Amino acid sequence: MTSKEKFNNLIGKIVNRFTSLSQDENAGAESEKVVTKGMPELARQLAAEGAVLLKNNGILPLKKGSTVSLFGRTYNDYFYVGYGSGGDVNRPYNINIADGIKNCDSLNLNEGLHSEYMKWIKLHPVSHGYWAHWPLRYEEMPLSDETVIAAKQTSDAAVVTIGRSSGEDRDCDLANGSYYLHDEEIKMLDKITARFDSVIVLLNVGNIIDMSWVKHYGDKIGAVMYVWQGGMESGNAVADLLCGKVSPSGCLSDTIAKGYEDYPSSNNFADKKRNIYEEDIFVGYRYFETFAKDKVLYPFGYGLSYTDFDIDLIKSNADENGFSFTLSVKNTGECSGKKAVQLYISKPCGKLGNASRELVAFKKTKELNPNESEELTLYVDAYQLTSYDDCGATNNANAYVTQAGEYTFFLGENVRDAKKIYSYYQEETALFEQLKQVCAPKFDFTIMKADEIDGKTVLSQKPVAKEKYDLATRILNNLPQEIEQTGDRGIKLGDVKSGKATMDEFIAQLSNDELEALTRGGYKMNNPLGPKGNAGIYGGVLESLREKGIRPIVTTDGPSGIRLVHSSSLLPIGALMACSFNTELVSSIYKIIAKEMKERGSDVLLAPGMNIHRNPLCGRNFEYFSEDPYLSGKMGAACVEGIQSEGGSACPKHFACNNQELCRNTNDSCLSERALREIYLKGFEICINDSKPKNIMTSYNKINGVWCHYNYDTCVTVLRKEWGYEGNVMTDWWMKPSKSIEFPKLKNQAYRVRSGVNLLMPGGERVTNEKPDGTLLATLGKRDGITLGEIQESAKRVLQSVIDIN
Template sequence: MPTSPAIESGDRSHTSAPIESVAQISTLLLDTDPTLDPALAAKARAAAAEGAVLLRNDGALPLNPEHTVAVFGRVQIDWFAVGYGSGGDVKVPYVWNLLAGLRDTGIHVDEELAQIYTDWTAQNRPALDGTWGQWPHHFAEMPLDPATVIAAAGRAQTAIVVVGRAAGEARESELDPGSFYLTEAEHDMLDRVTASFARTVVILDAGNVMDLSWIAEYGDRIAAVLYAWQGGMEGARAVAALLAGEVAPSGKLTSTIAWSYEDYPSAGNFGGETHNEYVEDIFVGYRYFETFAPGRVQFPFGFGLGYTSFDMTVVEGHVDAGTLRLAIDVRNAGDTHAGKETVQLYVAAPDGALAQPARRLVAFAKTSLLAPDATERLELEVALDDLASYDDSGVTGHRSAWVLEPGDYRFFAGTDVRSASEATVVSVDELRVVRQVSEAAAVSPDSAFQRMTVARTASGTVVRDADGAVALDWEVVPTATVERRTRVLAELPDEIAPAGNGGSSAPAGNGGSSAPAGNGGSSAPAGNGGSSAPAGNGGSSAPAADPASATDDAPAVDDAPATGLTLDAVATGTATLDEFIAQLTDEELAELARGDITMHSALGAPGNAGVLGGVSASLRAKGVRPVTTTDGPSGLRLSAYASLLPSGTALASTWNPELVRELATLHGQEMTRKGSDVLLSPGMNIHRDPLCGRNFEYFSEDPLVTGRFGAAVVAGIQSTGVSACPKHFAANNQETNRTRNDSRVSERALREIYLRGFEICVREAQPRTIMTSYNQINGVWAHYHHDLATTILRGEWGYTGCVVTDWWMEDAVDPDFPALENNAYRVRAQVDVLMPGGVKTEAGPGDYADDTILASLRRPDGVTLAELQRTARNVLGLVLALAPVIDARATP
């Protein structure tokens, strides 16, 4: 999300740039805020420690408590706690840097060298450009005098070298020194330090994957490498605890690290100005490498070391009621250190009509902390239906279906994708259609391209080399065949009957109610539709002090209507939601379909991202309260102090969804204390390419990991009565020209890779809100994408919540319904709310410069009353589901 309609213009004059706060607070460690929860800070520190990934250790870690360490690199002070943009711009009262963390942990630091770095960094502050998207990828390193290094080697037994990187929103990583690659100064630092010290430990303080081929170049001169990611305000303190041995590392990679950027299958189709062809198809990350190029992997998916070793024994495996149940004993085989281990279960599907990756993650589980020689039994379960693949071409005889092809499904258990060994085999006797759906969001015929597939002989046998690697081939991607207009008309909702007790409504029949009841997402959110909402859920009345919104002409305090229903009646069960909606005017229905025009709405906590729901005086008079949204995922982006949490990649690298759920629960409690109803989190896009600037916000290259951790965040946050908002739905995998770029992706890859994480999250955690992405998907902007927001999300997955746009949207006319443009087009797609509510025009910030909803209402092929009522049902369902939060509007 940007901070103004001038998102791509670079105009940030009205707000402080995130780097200013990050660079300043990383050296202060002074401010405190009594409203921050120490339990949240402690849990964040635990998650940051558990997410750090130990890539190499030749006995240098944990540090010898009797030894002194010499710390090199300015990032020991100017620590990167988070990435850039809306995902990290949190007003946090403190951030631990590594130097402070080491001292706090009791590690003996070479203070003479530390003072040299302290003095130099104080005199050489980074040049901070407040222009949006122009933040530095790195900070220039202090030139090292050889004599300084030699002197430090005389005082210390171990060296720590710290390398830092950052990227973020509107700021891709780049194939340049100082971003994806080391700088000359960093190479020089490593050269000098490794030449003088017998033990050198490298700490990578980076949110995204960077080139690590240099590790091999230094060989045993580098004894240990720890990928710390970006752990938030407590991250450096967590790293110090790991180095000291207070905590044992147990993080695992959630994305493959290849030997070179060019090895990634997306490398030739990333960063396009107008579009990217997802030629790698389903072969994203380890699916590609383990299938076609196993030799191009430096660190495999799922890899991570600890301070001890583990034995794994498959105790039992059987299929019961369509579910594989596998019991695995994990024993700490070491004799010194306790530790945790993650068991990862992969499947190799049989060679059938559909191309398959060599391995696919299907389950994982993590032990508790095991003392030496202690054993824990882990139970892993896999529904066989979840092994199905999507046939987007009809090659199995079942187009647009999830199918389980016959043959042997071999399961591999281990601690990473490469080392996993065969655990069991499940045989499927005949092809089975698991789920027949309909073609949706397919590639346009005029945008067809070739995608990767497996090579086959003339008889259909998959071609493999002597080492088992599959030969790569190409095929033309299947293209769309469905006539969209017919589908949309069939999925229009039914109109609610007119109200008789106040308000106005169009006569029945004007809403385009040809669809059967319940078709296409026309039902109310669970528990909030024709029946009563839970009593006391806080959605029924506006806060006591109610200033006018950006578009109100009404006084600051609204009186209840003289006649008619308020939302209180729905909340207490004396009226149905449909009865309430039936009394709303056309204008009120249109207002529910947009936010309160601008960010920093006067209706919400200062610094909010925007407000939806009760955005007008008349709606608030009917008891519809304003719903405050705040940016995430790494913390609440408000004017008030808030906690800065580990990045999405760091959280997923824990491979511990329960820990993340506990952290998210505490974060949800902070939301209620800070006046946030909806946190725009978690970020759930796939690590398609390592250069994507916002990868730090996202979890993984794998959809199962993405879905499980997305569900953990949503479940934790929403357990406190507020709402999470998974984003960006969908295929938002680069920042370059993100508002106009077209992600051209096969329907199979879209469903199996880029939508699958969202599907898992929706089915497991029922997020109350979802945010669409900026980009186009196969030629249609996500905020207009009926196939995504209605056919798949609501029709197939059963989603009943509220869908909002990312902030602002692109103008467009519906090609199948020319009477629909902009917001009317969006409402038909069932993307419910334009956020923050204004549009990209020359209008002033307080103006709502788009009346396309009311202009098209009741016109031939225009938006129908029933569609506006459906939007109201989705929005008001959210309002009713929310618990009260503090009214923070008067809080600085």
Template sequence: MGNRIFDLDRYAKKAREAAAEGIVMLKNDNHLLPLAKDTKVALFGRTQFHYYKSGTGSGGLVNTKYVIGIWEALEMEKCFAVNKTVKAVYEDWLLEHPFETGDGWAKEPWFQEEMPLKAEFVEEARKESDVAIIVIGRTAGEDKDNKAEDGSYLLTKEERDMLNKVCAVFERTIVVLNVGNIIDMKWVNEVNPSSVLYVWQGGQEGGHGIIDVLNGTVTPSGRLTDTIASDITDYPSTANYGDDDRNLYKEDIYVGYRYFETFAKDKVLYPFGFGLSYTAFDKELVGMEAEEDKVTFQVKVTNTGEYEGKEVVQIYCQAPQGKLGKPARVLCGFTKTKLLTPEDDTIVTISCPKYFLASYDDSGVTGHRYSYVMEEGSYQFYMGGDVREASRVGEIVLDTLTVLETFEEVIAPDVSYQRMRPAAGENGALTISYEAVPVRTVDPMKRRGENLPVEVAYTGDQGWKLVDVFEGKVSMETFIAQLSDEDLCCIVRGEGMCSPKVTPGTASAFGAVTESLEGFGIPLGCCADGPSGIRMDSGSLAFAMPNGTCLACSFNEELLQELYEFEGMELRMNHIDTLLGPGMNLHRNPMNGRNFEYFSEDPLLTGRMAAAQLKGMHKYGVTGTIKHFICNNQEHRRNDAEAIVSERALRELYLRGFEIAVKEGDAYSIMSTYGPVNGFWTSTNYDLLTTVLRKEWGFKGIVMTDWWAKGNEPGGPGDVKNTSAMVRCQNDLYMVTTDAKANTQQDDSMEGLINNRTTRGEFQRSAMNICYALMKLPAFLRVQGIETELDRQLKECITEEEMELRDIKILEVEGEAEIPLEWIDTRKGKATVLQVVLKGKNTARLTFLSRVTGAEELSQIPVSIFKDKQLVKTVTLTGKDSEWKEVSLDLGEFFGNTCFLKLYFGQGGMELKECKIEQI
């Protein structure tokens, strides 16, 4: 790639580095790892042949040019002597037991059938090999949760049998967990493998990252972002997780290590922040300074071992219990060192804002209700490599209670329940007690009524364009005054999925979704999934990233920022303005199917990882849409199951990561969730989207719904048509409708305006939010026809293969439509991709006439027809088929009235005519 600005080789190298740094080593008896060159190894487990680069759903469906799994990496690196006999047996078995993909969205099973092992087979493998590598795989994904069942959170009978038999015969065994989320780990003590590695889902370069750790090219430095408990029932949220209608967050702020370190240390198998290394480090506090707003630590880290490596330094605070009750330890700062060679040292600085040491009083027990306070007493600090191992390094003492900031009641629950809190037990230990959660006392919609935006009088088109606002010729208010009621109702609608108006196969178009809005010089922005890389359902290729948990386990903000600079360039190359990610909900419970997209059980780590990704993308003018705001903590009935959470837990946990992303990462695009929290669907929660997000945090940007999400009137049911209520609360964009002007979603925007349920000023406010955001994005340059030097350089990096994939013709069908023959390239190895958009009916048929001329009689000339990457049929003619033959294929139902139709010609020589799509 030379010195091109977008270099796929450098992208891959950085992703490989991230995948390796996210690997967490839990066990390494007798220093088995790293393996010496040419070690004789036997691989067990079918996942060695089908590496999970990511989970499924919008957070994982990235079309990528290649995926380096474990076997691919082994064959490329050639660092070990691999048992070919074992491999051949697996390959023969897989012919009769192919990978099961499932049928439709979220239907792929969480695990794949495992090959049963015979004792004599394992014994023969041991005679030829010194080390066994056992690979266990799990996917994860949207619209489906994990379960405490075999093949999901638990191992299957066949997997347990494999572990038992291999570990009984091989003295040296390595278990590699290619999984999205943490799984049950009781089996480690039962079968006692020598080494255990969580390698997560490392994206398309994940296999390389695994081999880099196995052979010692990289010393493992990943740390757990979740507590691994003995049993799923040990997590305090489990008892109140997965309900059809309502989940009470009775554990309150005691999520993850905050619970286990306070109440249940004995239930922990592997603590938060834990991870082993091939080398050893000495950490020495060399400076500590308490300032007015933060406490700063300087730590000298020395590599005292025999391998080069990186070390994660973590700072925890133990606050006085006071009247509020506190977790035993809370992460308040962390950093990762540079690569240190043996005997090398470095000094790192970690600043811990006092804001992160404070607790939120939602009951008034301290005399300062709705305030972040630091109660009087000793604040003790611990420094180390994980929450359990960290040792005391200092303290600050407050003689009196300090109020850091006072707010107003927001997002409080409308029902009371008993929440967890500490009580003094024997010998200074803390025991679990409970207290009533304060309930809502203020009507948030009354607050809305007291803060209505001023309506700007409608002027009609005065000739002002959005660029005039940018250049300071006119105010945004004067510009927006030109928009009619219809314009205002249209601009709050995004179009998709796969809108033909923007990059093919992406999630949405927003902004100038009508000719009228386009006439005002408003850009057309483009959104694309997602957290694991750009998803384009057109078949266009993109780079598949390591999953969110893997990236967070690196604890390396600098690395994530560098990686997402490449993502930023890739987005800009594809004319995509915002990536729908990072995903940053907390891992409240291991059962959440989307935990693989998210980072951690800790809000500070979550916020810092998200901010790092945003900073990387912002370097190239694009951004990320942080999601899901808030409490998207289960997939089961995610559109309707209500989260009931105290204001304290919201403030200290579930809002905190987003707050960091806004304040430190300059986030200016946010996605609300599907479900309700404390009585309001999040898209219609005024206090969440206006009082907290905009008033308290100073957010300047847009909020969009998740796709086809509901909203509700106070006390009413959720409905996808409640766009008026969404706009009232500053959820600016409803995602998505097929046609914004035709209002195909049939929302109530115009009705809300006419009946004054939502004021014109509120619609104008959302229009301004959208326009301000668009002026920051590359879409604003595109609408003006401006191609920057950066854009020119990036265009030069697009390969001929990629250009062919992007050459997509749009065919709109109302009744029937001919496919122009000049669009179809029938030469050998060529593919034609059409985006077919149906008007009205949502099912269609493809028909065409075909024949072969000038070929030998025995020649086979195929054309394969794909709909949205799924093969519909391969039609094969021979040299005898010189007469025109009709082909008719039912294409079935279209998702969102659009599909991508690909015709691929495996051989040349076929002629087509009378090609058409007709609705049926």
């Protein structure tokens, strides 16, 4: 252990004695360990389906009766989930890889080596650190030649686990032991590969890490698999994969490049003040497949299986609304398995400069036996053919257009190996939807652009399109009407729900103090009006509101399960879910979580996490799905559908552009309007249109200089007016104080409400006397101040959320 690691462990122990910000705070709580019926089976299935096999020389699956030597301490001290609010779940149990092997009737564990590890681990226990100082890895047990030789003599294969953590409020490091292998891990691999003929490496990680070492070791390593952080059933799922009970079927939701410097965001990440999204729409595979195919180790959508499949197009059909493709998937191998089929489109480069590939549809087969086939239908909406013109290059500024040229569809196993199946020719560039400019940059910078020269696509640069409208005028032209206040008339919220009274009639009764209270939560986390460990409550935060039939709505973290003192299921991380390419399975597992929510008193699960994997070092990538917005949107919609199946609410987050944890409360994401719409908002758009979440959460960061919790254009112009969203918009927990640029008399809560953010959570400052800060009502009724109609409009949104949650 390094001196820095020892120091952090010491500080962590001190900090954790005086704060509630330690990891596993709830996981270590005293409560009955409850296992929800049906969850272990689904969690185990999902953990296995999201694992991605990158390399296999035939060593996998292991033969029945094989004895396995486990190396790398994280086979025991497993990373089941990432750190922070999205991972601190009081799960009923954990299954590590050693447990999984012991539970497997086809494999045997080398007990001698395991015993040696256990003795060392007892003397070198792990520390979970403290908030924003999570460990990125655990110290490894030094291996002697004698230990490795003895293991080789008593086992058939070596399974080496490389473990990495990642977490909220801290990014991963571009250093050994985080993105790169640690010296201890290299020594371990050197010793093992020198003695063992059969070596399997498992990556127990939340983020993509450097994979250049796979080529370095060559044939000395027979198989490499990303098993991610698989939740409470991790070890059983890994054992299922090793022994062949389950054939791997996961596909990469991110591109793995040859080196970190090859990622298009690598020069514009980790700045403390602002990051220029110079790569524009060319995120992940959009960049690599267009400009740098030779920089890819493993392409987006890649994943091996123990069996083989043939994918054949049966028929295609086009109409004015889109395109449908019926295809057959046949298992041509010798064992059963599932296959995720992926459909990509190649749009004409045109004046706007498109990427050479975009994912437009996918679907996963059922379990297919050898020689068994399944027919699937994939559909592509005409909207998916469009591109956003933010600069007027097509004479349609601030509009989605279908550019003239050939549109080619590719079907297959991954973005690189997909085969051409269909083409459509657009005669002339056509306007699809005219919109308004939103969130455009206010200063000059350059962005990447694709140009077609002599039939080849080349990388060029162009100046970003800047803001050309007056936001103040836009806001003032859309202020809501005031409802005349009547005082209490005895109308209850239940009367609104039953149709006996209108929402306006109910709102008219409320005093200014009651309206203010509806636009904030109950001030603190672990609110006494909810179950222990809750994230906060909103709605009935005052006794007078509760008397009017407004009950407290309980919010809980997070994407990987319900964060309460009460025991709840721990799910696989979001990145693993996306790699499963199985939306039906994801929805099914969250339907069980919905039942747990109801039983435990949670009304709103602060999930799913939906931000784009712009850079592999972002500490919160484990909670999010993918570098691709379409995959992210469909996975997010599946989560929402499951969460809301029992009447509760999902809350997709973080809206939008939360792509870095360093200085996340102050960092400015500077990007073009096109990149914002096509990449960073697109997943949210798909999720909202498909599944209609009842809540959505803004992010901490700025977008082109404006904090997301003060961003009128994302929260009103786009979210409500363009997408037709009718739910509630809340802040992430706490927010940055600020004055409005457009309306200098408005600050903090008045600025937030005018911006269309309805609810401050958890309701006050981090250190508060539990009273309003006064900024919402300070200018009410004054010239250029907040209007009663705006406050009432926010209260309406919150109250509708209370009604909709049952």
